[in-house]
Each structure stands twice: as C-alpha cells, then as structure tokens.
Amino acid sequence: MQRREFIKGSAILGLTAIGTPAIVGASGMFHGTSQRRIHRILSADRVNVGTLPVLRAFAGNQQDYVSPYVLFDEFGPVHVNPGADPLRVDAHPHAGVTPTTYFLEGTGHHKDSLNYDFQIGKGDFMMFSSGKGAIHMEESGQELYEKGGDYHGFQIWLNTPAMYKFDDPSTTVFRYADMDMINNDQYNARVVLGELYGAKSGIATQSPAFYYHIKLKPDGRIDIPTDPTHNAFVYSIKGTLEVEEARQLKKNQVALYERGDSIIQLYSQQGAEFLVLGGQPLNEPVYSYGPFVMNNEDQIRRCIADYRSGKMGDPDAVNR
Template sequence: MMSRRKFLRGSAILGVSVAAPSLLLGQSGMYSSKGNRKVYRVLNADHTKVGTLPVMRAFAGDHLDHVSPFVLFDEFGPVDIKPGSDALRVNAHPHAGVIPTTYFLSGSGHHKDSLNYDFQIQTGEYMMFSSGRGAIHMEESGQRLKEEGGKIHGFQIWLNMPAAYKLDDPTTTVFRDDHMPTIIKKDFTGRVVLGELFGYKSNIKTFTPTFYYYLKLNKQARLNIPTDPAHNAFIYAVSGGVELEGQHALKPNQLALYERGQSNINLYAEEGAEVFLLGGQPMNEPVYSYGPFVMNNEQQIMQCINDYQSGKMGDPDKVN
C-alpha cells in the first residue's frame, strides 16, 4: 500500500524522447492545399509503468507551448488479462489543479476516490476526475476483466485547469455515448469526445475551448481537418501509419506536435490507421507541476503537499 511519504519521494514527472525525422520516399499520397498546419516535432512515446499498469508516455509536463491545455498523455495497454488474475492497479494517489481523463478502447476499469465515487468504467466511456483543490483516487482494471478476462487498452490524458478554477471543489463524472457523437463516413469513423468536428458536437463542457477526437481511418483515407489557427494541436498514432504534411511519416506510439498559425490538418493513411487528435486554446499561465499536482506557483505546490500530508484530500487507506 502506498504511504504519503512514499508518494512524495517518487513523484517526479519524466519527459520523453524526440524522434529522428522520418520522411516518406517517393510519391506522396497527400493532396496539397493552402492553410496546412506544419509539423513542429515528432516524439517517441516511452515505456514506463504506473503502479502495475504498463504505459506508453508521449509527454508529461513538457512541450507545453504545443500541447496546452493538456499536460500529460499516457496510453495504457493493450494487455491481455486472464480470468481470475490480479487486477492491473494504480494504488490510491492524490491530484490537484488538473483533470485526469480516461477513455477505454477495450476492456473496463474500476475507479474509487475520496469523493465517495466507486464505479466501473466501460469501453467507449469517458471519465473526468476534476481534482480542483485536491482529491485522492485509485484505478485498476475492471471487474468484468477479472471474471471473464480480455484486453485492456485505453488512454489517460490530463487536462490542465485554469488558475481561476484550481481551488474549486473536486468532482468526478463519467460520460456515456449520448454525450459523444459518433461519425461514420466513407473514409473514416470517429468519436468526438470533446469539441466539434464536421458538425458533430460533444456535449461535454470544458473550462476552455478544447478538442479530442478518436479517428479510425480506412485504407486510402485522406482527411482535411479544420482547426482554429490560434489553438494547439497534436496527433498520436495508435496503429497503422499516417502521412502528415511535408511527407512526415507517423508510426504507432509516436506523437506529432503542430505549429500554430494555420488551420488545416492533413492526414493520409495508405493502409488504414487509428489515431487520436487533440488540442485547444493554450493557457497562457505559468505551470508548476510536482507529480500529480499541477498548479501556477511553488507556494501552491507546497500547499498541495501539506494538504495531502495532513489528510485534507482524504484518507488513502479508505480509497485503496
């Protein structure tokens, strides 16, 4: 069981590596068009472990000029779980000033927190743990996986909270299908988790303009996705290969950061691909992070530590 003291010793956020440029040779499958966003940099996600859960970490507290309002991006799994085996688990730990969000591509999860929420999260559902001034939660693979076995695969992506809301009361919400429209087109299918795409609009509210799209591109699919030129944007490849502007090749477990100033994000998938495309209005505020605490100055971080140590965020023993 994780003690407060152990948490504080092991709470550093680690960065990831920059990928060597990978360009397609020969003829491009992309149509050129005006107003294309330029790729700034491609990152390799790195293997790490959170509790007993293996993850691929694409960024964590770095590259904020290009990923804000997001601050961390983890892909967990895919992992096959045998019936009756121990749950993959992240023991009780605190958060403050940030919204850890979870989305399952397959499998299920169990969430329990110091706000008296205790529930199972299913495939295709989206959870927002708005930590505000501070709360504790535990995460593990779900009861159905324990009983029946199967694959667990999903994403935990942290959304920063503006300074004006960082000390709000914490809350937890799970959103079902009726909040996130599904797009079915000839070249692709998609889920609009946050924001709006091609007239399909999510009903989930965020503090600042934010978009979060899960897209499955068919073979030979070409997409031209409009975005606000003043907003950040980045794309992560889950499976398959994707061609980006300038013949940049994006491979699985790589993330491309885009420059601001233009609107269109051009994608081409010769053999099909599965991607997440996210971004939004940058938060032009200072960011101080210490492990799971994301605040605006060092004094606030120290207050978070004191609140956690004194039990004001809840009792980890009751959450585990």
C-alpha cells in the same frame, strides 16, 4: 523540495490565406497553403504506473505545443487472464488538473475520496476534476477479472485554468450518447470533446479543447480544421499516417503541430487509428510536483500540506 518547473513560452502567430489544394508527389495527401506545419515528432516512452504498463508521449514538457493538455499516457494494450490480479494504481492524490480516462477495450474500476466507486468500460470517458485536491484509485475492472480480455485506453490530463485551480473536486462519467459520431467512406470519427464538421460533444470543459478518436479506412484521408491560435497534436494508435510534407507518423508516435495555420491533413494507405487533440493554450506558468499541477511553488506547498493533513481524503479508505 524537488519540483519541475515548466513555463509557457511565446509563439508568433501568422495569418495564412486558404489556397487551392494540390496532390503532393505520388502520395495520397492533398496540400494547401493553410496546412499546419509539424514542429516535432516524438516516440512514446515505456514506463510503469503502479502495476500498469504505460506508453507516455509527454509529461509536463512540450507545453508550448500541447497546452491545455499536460500529460499523455496510453495504458496497455495488455491481455488480462481470468482471475489474475488486477492491474492497479493505488490511491494517490491530484490537484489543479483533470485526469481524463477513455477506454478502447476492457473495463476499469475507479474509486475516490468523493465517495464514487464504479466500473467503467469500452467507449466510456471519465473526468476526475481534482480542483483543490482529491484522491483516487484505478485498476482493471470486475468483468476483466471474471472473463479476461484486453485492457487498453488512454489517461490524458487536461490542465485546469488558474481561476479554477481551487474549486471543489468532482468525478463524472460520460457514455456513448454524450459523444457524437461521423461515419463516411473515408473514416469514422468520435468527437469526445469539441466539435468536428458539425458533430459536437456534449461534454463541457473549463477552457476550449478538442479530442477526436478517428479510424481512417484504407486509402482514406481527412482534413481537420482547427483554430490557428490553438495547439494541436496527433497520436498514432495503429497503422502509419502520412502527415505534413509526406512524413510518416508510426504507431505510438505523436506529431506536435505549430500554430499559425488551420488544416491538419492526414492520409493512410493501409488504414490507421489515431487521436487528434488540442485547444486554446492557457498561457500560464505550470509548476508540476508529481500529481499536483499548479501555477507557482506556494500553491504546490499548499497542496502537499492539504494532502498530509487529510483534507484531500484518506488513501487507506480509498484503497479498501
């Protein structure tokens, strides 16, 4: 049996006093002693999932810096012509993980073994909480097939805490009203998960997590407060961000931050669009075998057996 094993490492957390911020050199950034330090900047890799082009920032690795998240894919942007075959990922199982899907442009079609079959679109956020196991199919939606247009968004997996790994699966779609907004002269921010400056998401998670979609205006800056014991990372969708120590975060790059400090400081001269995510690290072993994310090899073997025996559903029925 082939598998990938990723064990959560330890990190030393420090306490830092909040100091008076100061301008760094000739940049637009403020610098304070509570600013988070960057561990590493990574560039997303191009892969195909089914017939869907994807940019993958991480998949199972980097857990000491991204947990409770476990995989990060940006699908598209790709233009779909009217009447073209849908971009599609055929029916496949998941267990022990919650794939989330967030649409920036276009529409999608989701069908699963839980008897859900629906269209989702721009601004929608879906959580496929796979628990002990379920099957789903994903493809570009009916509106794109009829009218054409751009298809763009994110599928980002939240790892499921050990105590919930074998719960019953569920599928939930959230709309604009479930996600709060912040609008000011520096930026617009949608709080998909968590809370930012009093704006709160109405979406519950199994462990503390945050997920912000932010658009900085030209010459705009934002200081994002975080729990120093939580992980945090930033992914650039469009434009260039100035991050810690005046480093540049370019399109399709992700900055992984160290723990121990609070504030993530971001600035853009020309304007930028990006995601900021993170949360409480699970501090649990992670065993990943394809779409199954568990805590040990015996659980992986159980998932494989359950899928093969039909306990997760019928992939042929989901594909129809």
